[in-house]
Amino acid sequence: MAATSKDVAERAGVSRSAVSRTFTEGASVSEKMRRRVEKAARELGYSPNALASSLTTGRTKLIGLVSNNFHNPIFLEVFDLFTRGLQDRGLRPLLVNLTDETDPEASVQMLRQYSVDGVVVASSTLPPAFAEAFRKAGVPVVHSFGRYASAPSVHVVGIDNKACGRMAAQTLVERGYTRVGMLAGPESATSSQDRLAGFFEEMALHPQVEVSHSYAEAYSFDAGRAEMLRLLDGGMQAEAYFCGDDVLSIGALSAVQSRGLKVPDEIGIIGLNDMEMARWESIDLTTIRQPIRQIVASSIELMVAMLSDPDRYPEVRIFPCSVVERGTLRAPRSD
Amino acid sequence: MAATSKDVAERAGVSRSAVSRTFTEGASVSEKMRRRVEKAARELGYSPNALASSLTTGRTKLIGLVSNNFHNPIFLEVFDLFTRGLQDRGLRPLLVNLTDETDPEASVQMLRQYSVDGVVVASSTLPPAFAEAFRKAGVPVVHSFGRYASAPSVHVVGIDNKACGRMAAQTLVERGYTRVGMLAGPESATSSQDRLAGFFEEMALHPQVEVSHSYAEAYSFDAGRAEMLRLLDGGMQAEAYFCGDDVLSIGALSAVQSRGLKVPDEIGIIGLNDMEMARWESIDLTTIRQPIRQIVASSIELMVAMLSDPDRYPEVRIFPCSVVERGTLRAPRSD
DNA sequence: CCCAACGATGCAACCGCGTGCAATTTCATT
DNA sequence: AATGAAATTGCACGCGGTTGCATCGTTGGG
Numbered sequence: 001m002a003a004t005s006k007d008v009a010e011r012a013g014v015s016r017s018a019v020s021r022t023f024t025e026g027a028s029v030s031e032k033m034r035r036r037v038e039k040a041a042r043e044l045g046y047s048p049n050a051l052a053s054s055l056t057t058g059r060t061k062l063i064g065l066v067s068n069n070f071h072n073p074i075f076l077e078v079f080d081l082f083t084r085g086l087q088d089r090g091l092r093p094l095l096v097n098l099t100d101e102t103d104p105e106a107s108v109q110m111l112r113q114y115s116v117d118g119v120v121v122a123s124s125t126l127p128p129a130f131a132e133a134f135r136k137a138g139v140p141v142v143h144s145f146g147r148y149a150s151a152p153s154v155h156v157v158g159i160d161n162k163a164c165g166r167m168a169a170q171t172l173v174e175r176g177y178t179r180v181g182m183l184a185g186p187e188s189a190t191s192s193q194d195r196l197a198g199f200f201e202e203m204a205l206h207p208q209v210e211v212s213h214s215y216a217e218a219y220s221f222d223a224g225r226a227e228m229l230r231l232l233d234g235g236m237q238a239e240a241y242f243c244g245d246d247v248l249s250i251g252a253l254s255a256v257q258s259r260g261l262k263v264p265d266e267i268g269i270i271g272l273n274d275m276e277m278a279r280w281e282s283i284d285l286t287t288i289r290q291p292i293r294q295i296v297a298s299s300i301e302l303m304v305a306m307l308s309d310p311d312r313y314p315e316v317r318i319f320p321c322s323v324v325e326r327g328t329l330r331a332p333r334s335d
Numbered sequence: 336m337a338a339t340s341k342d343v344a345e346r347a348g349v350s351r352s353a354v355s356r357t358f359t360e361g362a363s364v365s366e367k368m369r370r371r372v373e374k375a376a377r378e379l380g381y382s383p384n385a386l387a388s389s390l391t392t393g394r395t396k397l398i399g400l401v402s403n404n405f406h407n408p409i410f411l412e413v414f415d416l417f418t419r420g421l422q423d424r425g426l427r428p429l430l431v432n433l434t435d436e437t438d439p440e441a442s443v444q445m446l447r448q449y450s451v452d453g454v455v456v457a458s459s460t461l462p463p464a465f466a467e468a469f470r471k472a473g474v475p476v477v478h479s480f481g482r483y484a485s486a487p488s489v490h491v492v493g494i495d496n497k498a499c500g501r502m503a504a505q506t507l508v509e510r511g512y513t514r515v516g517m518l519a520g521p522e523s524a525t526s527s528q529d530r531l532a533g534f535f536e537e538m539a540l541h542p543q544v545e546v547s548h549s550y551a552e553a554y555s556f557d558a559g560r561a562e563m564l565r566l567l568d569g570g571m572q573a574e575a576y577f578c579g580d581d582v583l584s585i586g587a588l589s590a591v592q593s594r595g596l597k598v599p600d601e602i603g604i605i606g607l608n609d610m611e612m613a614r615w616e617s618i619d620l621t622t623i624r625q626p627i628r629q630i631v632a633s634s635i636e637l638m639v640a641m642l643s644d645p646d647r648y649p650e651v652r653i654f655p656c657s658v659v660e661r662g663t664l665r666a667p668r669s670d
Numbered sequence: 671c672c673c674a675a676c677g678a679t680g681c682a683a684c685c686g687c688g689t690g691c692a693a694t695t696t697c698a699t700t
Numbered sequence: 701a702a703t704g705a706a707a708t709t710g711c712a713c714g715c716g717g718t719t720g721c722a723t724c725g726t727t728g729g730g
Contacts (some may be wrong), residue, residue, distance in 0.1 A: 002447065002473070003688055004685090004687085005686065005687065005688095006686080011411065014709085014710090015709070015710045015711080016686090016687080016688095016710090017687095017688080017689080017709070017710060017711080018708090018710080019687090020686095020687060020688055020689085021689095021708095021709090023687095024688075024689095026627065027688095027689090028707065028708060028709090029708075029709090030696095030707080030708060030709090033708080033709080047444055047447065047448055048448065048686085048687075049448065049450060049685095049686055050448040050449050050450075050686070051389060051390065051395065051449060051450055051686085051687095052390055052685075052686035052687045052715090053384045053686080053687050054386060054687090054715090055386065055387055055390070055687070055688085055714090055715040055716065055717095056686095056687060056688040056689075056714075056715050057688065057715090060386065061693095062429075065430070070411060070412075071415070073408045073411060073412070076405060076406070076408060076410065076411040076414075077405075079405065079411075079414070079430075079432075080405035080406070080432060083405075083430050083431070083432035084432050084434060087431070087432060087475065092429055092445070092449065093429070093430045094397075094428070094429055094430075095400070095414075095418050095426055095428045095429075095430045096418070096422070097414075097415060097418035097422060097686090099418050099419060102422065109382055112337065112429070113382055113383065113384065113385040114385050114386060114387055114427065115384060115385075123672065138337070170680095179725065202388065208676080210702085221611065221612070221615070222611070225615075253617075254615050254617050255617060257616070257617055258617075260618050276556070276557070277556070280556070280560075280589050281589060281592070281593050282588075282589050282592055282593075282617070283645075298698090306457035339715090339717085340716065340717060341716080341717095349679080350679070350680045350681080350696065351680090351716090351717075351718095352679070352680060352681080352717095352719080353678090353679065353680080354716060354717090355716095355718055355719085356678095356679090356718090356719095358717095359717095359718080362718095362719095363677065363678060363679090364678075364679090365678055368678075368679080383716080383717070384715095384716055386716085386717095387685090387715075387716035387717045387718090388717050388718070389685095389717090389719040390684090390685045390687095390715095390716080390717070390718085391684075391685045391716095391717060391719075392685090392717085393676090393685085396707080430683080515690085550709075584711070594709055645726070653707095
């Protein structure tokens with residue numbers, strides 16, 4: 001169906017090498033030859049087969065984009081940023097949706113079969129071991145939104161989740177809350193574990209504060225709402241909650257509202273992410289801002305750097321987060 | 336780096352053909368040979384290079400998944416469903432984000448360069464011509480959420496947007512509204528155009544109703560909110576609005592709330608999609624349900640069918656929509 | 671016991687392209 | 701105009717697999 005370099009060569013009356021060279025950056029071709037080949041190519045609607053060429057060059061420009069967060073709206077933006085950023089650099093994202101049923105090992109093998117040049121794991125819930133599996137297979141990998149580790153074996157770009165947990169704790173303490181809780185994401189998610197650890201670590205410095213915690217089943221509105229309803233109806237209500245993610249916060253707010261409680265007077269909420277919805281007047285969520293754009297941009301930079309130097313020394317890039325004050329926490333004590 | 340069939344062949348003391356055959360479904364290999372090859376393959380961590388084999392088989396199992404709706408949360412679910420559905424059938428989605436800056440023609444060429452077996456265009460806003468460009472290039476294509484056409488040149492799976500517009504109109508008429516408006520999505524989107532056309536068509540049968548319309552800049556919360564604010568502050572307020580999509584509806588609701596108006600007493604809203612948020616108690620949106628799962632599942636079925644019969648006669652699959660009654664429209668007149 | 675038929679295997683060509691190398695052309699220089 | 705260097709071109713091989721065809725060993729039926 002599609003024209004090959006042979007067809008073009010014949011039509012232009014030159015060798016296949018010549019065709020290949022006119023379509024190869026920096027190859028030695030005379031101006032006359034190039035024009036001749038390009039004319040023939042145009043007439044035949046030819047464009048080189050990227051896969052065939054990858055066989056000899058060893059580069060496919062395919063990047064595996066693997067994630068399991070297909071329910072958190074924040075990841076739509078993440079996918080948007082990743083796909084655009086990769087496209088802008090001539091790279092093609094091969095999307096992998098890692099559900100609970102899919103075998104992680106199979107995904108690794110699949111991406112190797114397709115000879116991807118690199119893999120970016122975009123997930124705040126997958127364990128480091130997953131990204132490491134790619135590294136072991138010799139594939140450049142960067143884990144975005146991954147777990148911070150002091151001695152990483154793969155590139156990690158994200159935030160310091162523990163520090164965020166502490167930050168949330170400090171904020172609640174400053175506001176004078178004395179009975180607080182953390183409504184974390186799924187227990188298996190590394191981000192949940194770390195945020196929770198930081199939260200408790202900081203709270204340990206404030207023994208006057210009573211601390212509790214529980215887990216939502218997923219990073220989703222519904223899970224946040226369900227868990228908050230359970231807490232409220234169980235009569236275990238704290239004065240304020242740190243929710244592990246904005247989606248949980250917003251779900252929780254809906255639950256609070258359903259039970260007729262006033263925010264922030266009767267119950268306080270602080271989230272994490274600063275997703276677009278957090279700004280809505282009807283929500284007005286106090287939250288900790290995670291710099292998504294920077295994380296994605298930095299991940300892509302790192303990936304591009306690894307393509308030219310696959311053995312680049314593993315690096316951790318942590319971006320600072322900060323509290324965005326809105327209306328779901330009461331004002332700081334002015335004592 | 337990675338082992339090749341030659342390596343495996345040498346190690347097992349057989350020919351490369353034998354290796355190829357043990358990894359090819361339905362090839363003639365003795366049980367003894369297969370075991371021998373599999374052992375060597377296991378020891379070397381070999382798995383066949385999908386790209387190299389595609390060179391001779393002509394199939395890559397790559398499917399271009401192109402969209403430009405990276406801001407409507409509904410599409411996160413769409414991507415989730417598509418990626419999982421494709422994966423389950425051994426197909427790999429190559430994701431293409433079609434922004435305003437990217438040249439559509441370049442995308443077509445790019446996907447051809449990667450020899451994708453097929454393309455699914457998942458977009459409610461792209462014109463039919465875009466999908467047709469793939470067809471012209473000889474690539475199987477199905478346009479999901481595309482424009483209904485009586486004489487399609489490509490496969491289209493989706494809903495009858497005009498009928499939805501009429502359905503919304505009827506619903507408002509039944510509720511006794513006499514001054515209504517449509518808050519449509521971007522003017523260039525085919526779905527906007529068709530929903531609007533249907534809306535006006537139906538309203539033409541009810542001359543007692545005063546009808547107006549305007550466009551949001553995008554299918555997004557913010558755009559819906561902004562446009563509704565403009566309408567309210569311009570004093571052009573109707574009694575009820577049909578919003579072209581739930582995200583617009585929810586943005587509009589936020590605007591209505593900001594201006595201190597009561598829903599549904601002072602202003603009514605009906606949306607389209609029935610996204611998860613529409614069910615939230617704090618939103619409780621009356622809307623028209625679009626059967627996303629069915630549309631995606633059907634699109635994938637169609638794509639798979641086209642892979643074995645590329646010249647399959649173009650087909651349009653339209654799924655019925657229905658009104659989901661919640662709390663943002665007043666009760667029907669009981670006259 | 672012989673021969674036909676069939677399944678298993680290897681050989682070699684090919685898929686579409688890149689690239690080292692040698693041959694050839696071009697061009698500036700003397 | 702002759703000469704040497706530099707630029708251009710083509711040849712042939714290889715990238716990792718697949719597959720038609722010929723060969724070879726088995727098996728089964730007469």
